[in-house]
Amino acid sequence: MLLLKDIQKSFIEPDGKTLPILGIEEFCVARGEQMVLVGRSGSGKTTLLHVIAGISRPDQGVVEIAGRDITQLSEAGRDRFRAEKIGYVFQTFNLLPAFSALENVLLGMTFTRKAANVARARELLDRVGLGQRLTHRPAALSVGEQQRVAVARALANKPQILLADEPTANIDTGNQQQIVDLIRETCREEEVALVMVTHTPEVCSQFDRVDELAEINRVAKRAK
């Protein structure tokens, strides 16, 4: 389902020096598989998610999702691929404050070639327990509810893979488990592969596969 091969990614620092971030020989996630990626701050977790999502292009290597090497696509092609095949849940939810819960989910459907499916947006919000709060704006929702909206938005286009970047980091302990359960359950129901980045040991302990980024990323390994 997801295959990363010979990935190299570096940034140019303000002084002109090259700063290597990723050096991954191979990284695979199977269809419907749920796994956790752990690593210390600055080890390149978010950069890796950006490379998988096609937000950043690796300096070299292959990023294959559902049999398609997205590094070969143009930027616009990667944007469309991301809209249709990849779901993304952010640590800070990233909901648009001027939009209601329903509109935020519909926004996730706007950038595909298909027309926005209001019924699916309602169904997803209902599934995450916000069926009664469709018209509420983010400011009127609790942080837990905001992350639920973000999860619903990420799944709106029936993606093949869901990337969750520390989705419980800004949520109180009581709500953390609910969010994790919600993400895992909905991914299971929709047969979506899940790559979740987290620092929380309680969350890690629930997954069968937990990868230490430092083990797969040569750059992080050297720094370690």
Add this chain to the structure above:
Amino acid sequence: MLTGLSIALGTALVVIVLVVYGVVAESFRDAAQGYHLILGAKGGKLQLTLNTVFHLSQPIENIPYSFYKEFTEYKDADGRPTRGKYASAVEVAVPYCLGDSYQEFRVVGTTPDLFNKLSYGTFPDGTPKFYEFSAGKNFTADDFRGAVIGAVAAKKTGLQVGDHFPITHGLAEDEDAHVHEEDAFHVVGILRPTGTPNDRAVFVNMEGFYLIADHAKPVEAEDDEAEGPQATQIVQLREAKDSLQQLLERDTLSAEASTEIERIDGLLRTILGKLSPSKAEVKKSQSAGKSPDDVAGSADGGTTGGIAPLPENQREVTSVLLLLKNDVFSQILHNKINEGSVAQAVYPSREVAKLFEGIVGHVQTILLILAILVVVVAGVGVMVSMYNSMSDRSREIGIMRALGAARVTVMSIVLFEAILLAVLGGVAGVCLGHGTIGAFAPVITANTGVMINFWEWAPAIYLGGWSVSPELVLIPSLLLLAVVVGFLPAVVAYRTDVSRALSHSP
């Protein structure tokens, strides 16, 4: 919001300038239509047009009544129907006697033909607009003290049909102006609003106007019936006689000269003797209440309630409106009259066009430039405001990009926002402009006579063979402005780095 409001205000200003200028221009053009030429004393063409058509500025000198008659059909001294020298080319000749006022409004001594036979302007389908009365009717030729009041003048003076009013000899601003309390006129009709300067004037029967004290032209005692070529002959003969007499007194001429003087005297007596009707006859007819044309056999005559008309040799007119039988005559008559020494002829429409191009047009251009500058400044305000907001909105842009929005999509969204702001601001501005015009319309109409209302669109201009209202060009222009001012913020949105934008804390 504020930037949208500034666009709305700028657009409203443009609309107001376009509509008000357009309506005023149309009103000016209408005022100068309905006749071909204005005849008046030699002098400034614009001044003649201004005081005849627009009731502004000081009237130029007068022209002889006999010259006016050359454009009419009348009865001669023997009562025979006579055609003036130019009458065959003329459909209607309407004389104007100016120089008096009532309150702030100019008084025009004229004939009923002004409202019966002349039109003002045209409807969009080309049919002429004729004068109508909101109350009463036009004055008749034999009602010497009859008056018709323009719509604005009636409203402001409060004059109604049946009211009597005295007129002031001279204009309101003249120092030596004085009121003729004894020669009051009575209102027989109130004009419907025409949107022309005639709304702001008072029209009285020319016969009554002549009879007001000080309005008669002073004449020498012996030749007061003579006019035209006869008057000139008399003057020349008198001068010759005086000159010979002086030479005789200095003994530089022989006695034969005295015989010559006697011969000139004889000639003078013969000429004066030929003048008809005789002084005695005129006096007799005046006591019977008949006009000079009656005496001369004119068809214009009628009962005048015992008031005797002023003899023709004491009459003058300030100007004459000439409606000709066809357009070709206007050029011929224009040249012919201007070649002579008595009067000048002007094309009022040309003078109005020159006035607009020369003065009013520049004022409109300046106002329009200022109004457009306001819109452009508002547009720049939109650009600055949007550009500044881009750093705040980079996270939103990053979110959209992360959800799959292409660079072009976010760029289009920002451009669309600028366009929406401009179009909504523009539409609001058009409504605001028309609303302002609508709100002030009654005041404008009451004070200036210019008819304007909420739905008044700026008169059409020609663009590539199409006739369109400049207001309709406004919205596409605003669209263009929006694209220009939205381009820079849109480029910023286009170039937003998603990773960096998402890494910013909310």
